[in-house]
Amino acid sequence: MLSFFDTSIVDMDGGAEDADEVDLAQVLTGVAKVYGWIIAPIFTLYVLLQLTGAGLFGRPRVDLCVSAGRTVAADTVAPPPLSLARGATASASRVVDVCTGSPSQWQSIENLGTKLTMGLFGVLALLFLLRFLRAAGENEAYSPQVPGKLRVLGWFLLIGGPVAGLLSGLSTAGLRTGLLPEAEFWSNLVDDWTAALPFWTVFTGFAALAFSRIIRTGVRMHEDLEGTI
Numbered sequence: 001m002l003s004f005f006d007t008s009i010v011d012m013d014g015g016a017e018d019a020d021e022v023d024l025a026q027v028l029t030g031v032a033k034v035y036g037w038i039i040a041p042i043f044t045l046y047v048l049l050q051l052t053g054a055g056l057f058g059r060p061r062v063d064l065c066v067s068a069g070r071t072v073a074a075d076t077v078a079p080p081p082l083s084l085a086r087g088a089t090a091s092a093s094r095v096v097d098v099c100t101g102s103p104s105q106w107q108s109i110e111n112l113g114t115k116l117t118m119g120l121f122g123v124l125a126l127l128f129l130l131r132f133l134r135a136a137g138e139n140e141a142y143s144p145q146v147p148g149k150l151r152v153l154g155w156f157l158l159i160g161g162p163v164a165g166l167l168s169g170l171s172t173a174g175l176r177t178g179l180l181p182e183a184e185f186w187s188n189l190v191d192d193w194t195a196a197l198p199f200w201t202v203f204t205g206f207a208a209l210a211f212s213r214i215i216r217t218g219v220r221m222h223e224d225l226e227g228t229i
Contacts, residue, residue, distance in 0.1 A: 026137045036130055043123050047116060064103040064111050066175045068096035069188040088179045098179040107178050113171030118196060121164035125201075128153040147216040154208030161201025169193035 088100045103111065132149040139145050169192035176183045 033130065036126055039123060039126060043119055046119065063099040063101045064107060064175075065097045065099035066111075066114075066172060066179060068098055068180055069173075069176055069183060069191060085179050085181060098176065100179055104178075107175055110171045110175040110178070114168055114175065117164050117168040117171065118198070121160055121198075124160070125153075125157060128156050144216075144219055147212040147219060150208055150212040150215065154205045154212055156205070157201040157208060158205025161198045161205070165193050165197035168196040172196075 087102045132153050135145045135149040172192040173189040177185050
């Protein structure tokens with residue numbers, strides 16, 4: 001009789017722990033879904049506003065501006081005069097901003113690249129996180145799908161973050177060169193890439209890959225244990 005109650009207590013405790021794990025995974029999945037439903041329409045609206053403001057659907061509503069970067073300091077606007085492209089103007093406060101009210105189609109695209117690249121990367125990262133949380137909530141703890149989804153998330157953060165930062169930096173440097181022909185492209189590109197690079201994605205990506213390897217090892221050990229039993 002005592003052994004029966006002991007076994008029942010152990011089973012109840014184990015079931016409670018499993019229920020807690022499942023509930024936690026489901027809660028995290030629900031939170032990620034809520035964030036996805038909130039962020040997706042906001043990002044879509046932001047993209048439409050940027051497309052409209054950039055002039056892709058007509059005349060631009062605001063001037064297109066970019067920092068002059070290393071080319072010139074604020075106190076050197078005049079004299080000497082800057083060699084600006086046709087239709088471009090310069091304004092100086094603590095930094096020099098080069099602006100134009102009539103950008104070309106390519107300049108409008110480059111301006112969108114400076115504003116939308118990192119936002120798109122963040123939305124995709126959230127989607128990959130949602131895939132991982134959904135796999136963790138719908139499958140068992142030792143399911144092979146869980147480390148696989150986490151590994152994909154890790155590689156996306158590790159590679160996608162620097163690539164997104166590079167694309168944003170290329171857009172900024174290219175836009176600057178188009179409005180300010182004397183701007184140094186490569187030196188400014190390094191500065192723009194460093195400023196746009198989300199360093200947290202590199203560390204988070206490495207951590208996700210490490211944890212996915214640990215979980216995958218646990219899955220293999222669990223499968224070997226089941227095979228011996």
